[in-house]
Amino acid sequence: MSGPSRHQEAIITPGAAKTTTPVSVDAPIIERRYAELDHLTVAFETFPVDVDAAPWFAGLRGRPRRPRCSSPMPSRSRER
Known part of the structure; x- marks a missing residue:
């Protein structure tokens, strides 16, 4: 049987x-594409060129070795 059943x-x-x-x-150093999916944004x-992006992510919340996104949405993963 293919597809969903009556129930x-x-x-x-x-x-x-x-x-x-x-x-x-x-831009010369980055190409960005964004899609809105329900209440989330996918990027x-x-x-296209060799860039050190680390400074752009400096200051994110979390432990220094495992920084987290500063978005207010809840995370689905748990800290270990």
Whole structure:
């Protein structure tokens, strides 16, 4: 039997792909693409040249060896 049965509903999961998400920033050092999925934003970022991106992520909350995103949304992973 293929497809959902009479008693099941199909679950549609939102998704995004880099190849189909339009470019929103096209700068010499970075290309950014953003897709809105329900209440989340998915970002695809490409660095076409060799860049040290560490300074951009300095100051994120968390332990120095495991920095976390500063977004207010809850994390699905647990600290170990």
